[in-house]
Amino acid sequence: MSSTATTPADSKKTRNRIFIAVGTIIIVATYLYLVVGQPTDIAASSFSQSGLIAIAGYVIGAILLAVGAIHRLPTATVAMVPVAIALNIVVGQLVSVIGIPVYLDSIGTVLVSALAGPAAGVVTGILTNVIWGLTLSPIALPYAVVQVVIGVMAGYAARLGMFRLFYLAPVAGAVTGFVSAIVSAPISAFVFGGATGGGTGAIVGAFQAMGNSLLASTTLQGLLSDPLDKAIVFTIVVLILAALPSRFRQRFPFMRQYNVFGRKAPVLKDATAAAPTVES
Amino acid sequence: MSTTLFDNRKSVIHRLNPVTKLIALLAIIVIVFAIPLWWVAGIIIVVIVVPAAVISGSGGRLLKLSLRILLPILLVLFIVQGLTFPGGTTVIWQWGIIDITSEGLLFALGVGSRIVVLVLASMLLVLTTHPGDLMSALSERGMSPKFAYIISSTLQLIPAFRVRADSILLAQQARGLSLKGSPFRRIKIMLPLLSPLVLGMFTDVEERSTAMEARAFGSTAKRTALIPVPDSTVQNVSRWVLIVLALAAVATPIVLGLL
Incomplete structure (x- = not known):
């Protein structure tokens, strides 16, 4: 069933690799430019170009990554992505209504990354924020790159076997949260001036009053909440993976190849190998 | 909504x-x-x-x-x-x-x-x-149809998700789940809600992907538009x-x- 998706894509493989490489370089360069160029910018109090560079660099980088990644996905993965995005949005909304001080808006992204790899996580992540921006709040759009980072990190954590033991997952989650806090800080600082919500805004203000710069304050604020949030998300994902039927898990080549969930099931492996879902 | x-x-x-x-x-x-x-x-x-x-x-x-x-x-x-x-x-x-x-x-x-x-x-x-x-x-201008599928499909899934979440919540309340209490208690409420919701939605995916593949979703041939945008x-x-x-x-x- 996947032969149609893989054979003609050979000519596009180099193009997709270039997209992914350029996208990554743009995101890294944007962050480095904003962090290195920030002090002079604030002193001249014309923070404007920083805001433009933050949005443009991150959005263009994220789009290139997604365009490069989406061609790799087989139909089984593409069919799963909308469910994961809906999970992100519905749980994220539910949590904000209940009033718990975490976001939990990346459960779907991490779950897809663990089942189908970083490329699928990237697509889930960016489209979550695009759809969130189209339906509930345009504020989510500039943050698309953060979900992309979460997708990539979760995918590689899965490859390294962080989901095999339930106590390793929160550690991987905390590391992911650390990175996503650092990546999202320039957006909060230069696009939104530190004010993305009541509680977070107050914390940013407190850090500024202690004498930190705006970027340092948003970074510290992110470091307070993101690692905890992602540790919880990764733990929830391990629980979901354990509860999913083994037959469903074994359908994904990424899951089988890197033995993401640990438990070897030779009988199941043979059964899926015989089925027509096998990837080349 | x-x-x-x-x-x-x-x-x-x-x-x-x-x-x-x-x-x-x-x-x-x-x-x-x-x-x-x-x-x-x-x-x-x-x-x-x-x-x-x-x-x-x-x-x-x-x-x-x-x-x-x-x-x-x-x-x-x-x-x-x-x-x-x-x-x-x-x-x-x-x-x-x-x-x-x-x-x-x-x-x-x-x-x-x-x-x-x-x-x-x-x-x-x-x-x-x-x-x-x-x-x-955007698809007419060369965007991958996979993007269009994912976005349109999600927009239709979210109401379905809400309906399912509501019915699970009602079912759990019917067997005595209280929605009030401290933040820690409210986190605990999430669990009996989340697991049936997620498992149900993800097991539906399997049938959908088979149906899509049967209709040549994975094909990379160039499509024409059913309804051209003026x-x-x-x-x-x-x-x-x-x-x-x-x-x-x-x-x-x-x-x-x-x-």
């Missing part, structure tokens, strides 16, 4: 090609973020966003939805930056240890005016453009004008030496 905010009307703005509106939105965002003067954002709101909203007839909804998003952000922005902006030296109002600096307020005005434009302009696009039209217009030469020209304007806006502060 509907999934999209699309306001179904027949105005000129609604009938524009979605790609034109998307490029206009991007150009507006680039212009306000490129020129570091708050009144540029003000002029764009008065000259472009407000007339477009009035012509589209969705102005009332735009105002209501945007205020709900903008008010908390702007309030926090002005309070926090007015009080604690690191570069603030000129104190204009003092009370005890609290002092408001004019630099902080100017910074808040600069950032706030741009957020207002960002939210108003993108809300207007969302209100006047059906996501399906936007997807088919376009015109005027719009094509104006798209290029908008792109040039946006690039000019990026160059302006550098040329004028404002930085």
